Amino acid sequence: MRTDHGGGGGTNGTEAELSDSLKTFGAVLKALREESGLTQEEFALRVRYSAAYVAKIEQGKRFPPADLPGRAEEVLGAAAVKVLTAAAKSLTRRAGLASWFRQWAGVEEEAISLYAYECRAVPGLLQPEAYIRAIMDRRLPPVSEEHVERQVTARLDRQQLFVARPNTTFSFVIEQGVLARRMGGREVTKHVINHLLDVGNRRNVEIQVMPIVQEDHCGIDGQLYLAETSAHQWIGYTEGQRSSNLISAPKDASVLLQRYGRLRAQALDCRATVKLLEQMRGAL
Incomplete structure (x- = not known):
């Protein structure tokens, strides 16, 4: 990733x-x-x-x-x-991020709405420090300790958006399988679930889990991110192996927006998500 x-x-x-x-x-x-x-x-x-x-x-x-x-x-x-x-x-804040991510980070910092669907990992804005370190420990090729510390700092700094942008609407849809994988082990997964429950209590944040069994799932094309600018323009962002794609054409952003809307409808609602997360935490 x-x-x-x-x-x-x-x-x-x-x-x-x-x-x-x-x-x-x-x-x-x-x-x-x-x-x-x-x-x-x-x-x-x-x-x-x-x-x-x-x-x-x-x-x-x-x-x-x-x-x-x-x-x-x-x-x-x-x-x-x-x-x-x-x-x-x-x-x-952008300087500590990967070069191909900085343009999106700039959009993200000014957005009035931020949406994310993730099927690979917990979204960066929702990653607690233990989870970030678990990811970095498994990176190939391996990186230096100094590099790890810079990346941890950059990631946690980005999460100040929740404080700096109290009027921004944040919406996240996360595949249950991402949490069931237990990246980093049981204790790290507990940290992740506790963090999701905590951040999800914010008035401007909605977190939904997509159940493993969902026959009408429309996320087959992979993860997607969307941001609404102050001018009410929607911009999309997708990511692959060592590459990324900023999507600004209105017709293409509209496609992502339609897909995200359907994904929200197919995922568990916020209350059901809290119940599932608590059940998953109890099973660890």
Whole structure:
């Protein structure tokens, strides 16, 4: 699997630049926090993030959320926030992703609706860290530990979309077989199911499981992603072995939209999905 699901291609200069920029931003935030006489725990409480999350931002291991400067203004002061905002301008979430995925990532960040059907893996936006690492551990050819850490960071940073885009509608249809496979083992699968149940509680997120037995299944052509832009244009995205396809022609995007609508109707509804996930978790 590639891009959204596997984390992207090999190491490149852009990824190294992103890593350095994240560390620089983290160092700036730490210096400003310490200058204000605050511990990580005190700062985290005031900006309404967990202390662990703030620690990882300061260590350059997490992409800072877009609203961090705004939340920090009352805590650090306007002058400090100007410095923080300037440091943030050197960052781009897309730089840590595979080159062929970045264009879709840009669409994804601005979308007012995001739909995903997956028959191969849990969608990248829904992958907990343990699952991401399980995927990376099985990648061929093998990758370095440094590369794994960059890809884990990039994937988890993308998931900040749920926080940054509270008015975006997210819809996911996932094949039951993806979870039944138990990628990474029982404990990893428990993490995945717990994460799906947790994210599915968000008001703007719908998660549906496609049962293994479904005679009217229309997903034979494989996974698909759809995004609605602010101009109400639909754009599709599909992916194969070391390749991807951005679909912007209205007639082709319409085909994917029709198929996704049918897939949603064929999958279990959200309540039935929760019941099935709880049953699967209990059987582990």
